[in-house]
Amino acid sequence: MIAITGASGELGRLVVTSLLSSEPAASLRLLVRDPAKVADLVALGAEAVVFDYNRPETLAPALAGVDRLLFISSSEVGSRAAQHTAVIDAAKAAGVSLLVYTSILRAPQSGMLLAAEHAVTEAHLARSGLAHVILRNGWYLENFMGSVPAAIEHGAVFGASGAGRISAAARADYAAAAAAVLRQGAASGTILELAGDTSFTKADLAAEIARQSGKPVAYTDMSEAAFKDLLVQVGLPEGFAHALADADTATARGDLFDDGKALSRLIGRPTVTLAEAVAATLKR
Structure with missing residues (x-):
């Protein structure tokens, strides 16, 4: 039995889809807050069980009989540890x-604010004695694609990352990696630094959007404080805006760059490129 937490989320669903290419649906247990959100997957034969990070009483019963568990980290920054x-x-x-x-x-x-709770989790895993594998995912290309229409409209990509390079890959790439580890297993304590085959700066992102859209788009580099304020102005909550601006500063330090290509080796194909992601976004 393979169980996937957050199976109704964007990454979780992609992992389930990948697993279904080789595993019987009946061998998959979908751990979700609301089983109704995975009714389509249940119709294929998968099992859905209530699993809520904020309701400890739902956790152990939902894991009974599970051999391999994909634990997708919580999205509730500040509560994750x-x-x-x-x-x-x-x-x-x-x-x-x-x-x-x-x-x-x-x-x-990593000096990134968003990394702190992950580090705490990794340390607890090491102490737990539980056999485990850690997938250290880089940034998702999708993190940038949502802002492509605004970049074209305003002629600018904003940030505080300077010339820092980002080794991003598509969410589907990371999902394929997780599915591969769940299928194959790995030695306990294995840590995989997973990132895109190629890297780019935010200036490169702006140039690619401009090239493919035919519109003038340039990168505007800002201080971390100014970028955070801009994110708040466009509607992001203060705490989330602070975390994203901090991540941009961390990018300038190199925290989101990796050239090891472990991800493409694991999934057996090149990772999605920035150009491919922009092209797919513009077609929508």
């Missing part, structure tokens, strides 16, 4: 054979 600890403890109590956790590039060494 406690939530993740509870999930790990429940997995150990349930006798899960292998836990695969989605972390962030070089979590223990």
Whole structure:
């Protein structure tokens, strides 16, 4: 039995789809807050069980009989350390054979605010004695594609990343990697730094949008504080805006760059490029 937390989310659904290409649906348990959101997958034969990071009583029962667990990290920044600890403890109590956790590039060494709770989680996994694999995912190309229409409208990509390079890959690339590890297994303690085959700066992003759209788009570099204020002005919550602006500053330091190509080796194909992602976005 393979279980996937957050199976109704964007990454989780892609992992399930990838697994269904080789695994019987009946061998998949979808751990979700609301089973109605995966009714289409249940119709294929998968099992859906309530699993809520904020309701500890739902955790261990949902993991009974699970061999391999994909633990997709919580999206609730600030609450993740406690939530993740509870999930790990429940997995150990349930006798899960292998836990695969989605972390962030070089979590223990990263100075990024978003990396701190991942580092805490990784440390708890190491102490738990539970067999585990850590997938340290880089940035998703999708993180940038949502702003492509606005970049074309305003003629600008904004940020605080300077000339920092970003080794991003598509969400589907990371999902394929997670599915591969769930199928094949791996030695406990394996840590995989996963990132795109190629890297780009935000200036490169602006240039690619301009090239493909035929519209003038340039990168405007800002201070972290000014970028955070801009994000708040366009409607992001203060805390989230702060975390994103901090991530841009971390990019300038090199925290989101990796040229090891472990991701493409794991999935057996090149990762999606920036040009391909922009092209797909403009076609929508």
